[in-house]
Amino acid sequence: xxxxxxxxxxxxxxxxxxxxxxxxxxxxxxxxxxxxxxxxxxxxxxxxxxxxxxxxxxxxxxxxxxxxxxxxxxxxxxxxxxxxxxxxxxxxxxxxxxxxxxxxxxxxxxxxxxxxxxxxxxxxxxxxxxxxxxxxxxxxxxxxxxxxxxxxxxxxxxxxxxxxxxxxxxxxxxxxxxxxxxxxxxxxxxx
Numbered sequence: 001x002x003x004x005x006x007x008x009x010x011x012x013x014x015x016x017x018x019x020x021x022x023x024x025x026x027x028x029x030x031x032x033x034x035x036x037x038x039x040x041x042x043x044x045x046x047x048x049x050x051x052x053x054x055x056x057x058x059x060x061x062x063x064x065x066x067x068x069x070x071x072x073x074x075x076x077x078x079x080x081x082x083x084x085x086x087x088x089x090x091x092x093x094x095x096x097x098x099x100x101x102x103x104x105x106x107x108x109x110x111x112x113x114x115x116x117x118x119x120x121x122x123x124x125x126x127x128x129x130x131x132x133x134x135x136x137x138x139x140x141x142x143x144x145x146x147x148x149x150x151x152x153x154x155x156x157x158x159x160x161x162x163x164x165x166x167x168x169x170x171x172x173x174x175x176x177x178x179x180x181x182x183x184x185x186x187x188x189x190x191x
Contacts, residue, residue, distance in 0.1 A: 012136075072084065073107045075106050079105045079106070081098050095111055099111075126139045
C-alpha cells in the first residue's frame with residue numbers, strides 16, 4: 001500500500017491510509033455440516049441483483065430535497081472547525097453553524113443561511129481538499145426544515161422525516177448552479 005502513496009491517478013494524487021478495522025478473519029473450511037465457506041466463495045454475480053442488492057433497502061442512500069443543511073463527510077481524523085470553515089469560505093459559503101457528528105470529526109452538518117447559498121456551496125465545494133492530511137470532502141443535502149405538508153398540522157421536520165427528491169430534479173438544480181458558476185468564471189461549458 002505504501003507504494004501507492006502520492007501516486008497520480010486520473011489527475012488526482014492518491015492518499016493511502018491503513019484501515020482501523022484489524023484483520024479480516026479467514027473463510028471457514030467447507031464441511032458437510034457447514035456450507036457457509038462454500039457459499040461465501042461461490043456467489044452468483046451473473047445478475048445485477050447480487051451485485052447491487054447486497055444492502056438492505058432501508059440502508060440505501062437517497063438524495064434529499066435541497067435544503068439549507070449540508071452533510072459533509074470523508075474528512076480526515078480530527079479535522080478542525082477552522083479547516084472546514086476555510087474550505088467553505090473559499091467557495092463563498094455563508095453559514096451560521098458547523099456541528100460535527102462523530103468524535104473523530106469525519107462527518108459534519110453545516111447550516112447555510114439561504115437555500116441558494118447551500119446549492120452553490122454543494123456545487124463548488126464537493127471534492128475540495130480539507131484537513132490534514134488533505135482529503136476530498138463529500139457534500140450532500142441533509143435533512144432540512146420544510147414547510148407544513150398539505151393536510152398536516154405538523155411539519156415533516158417535526159416528524160424527523162423529509163421526502164426524497166427525484167434525481168432528475170436534483171440534477172437539473174445542480175446543473176443550473178454549475179452553469180452559473182462556470183459563467184461567473186468565464187468558462188463556456190455545455191451540459
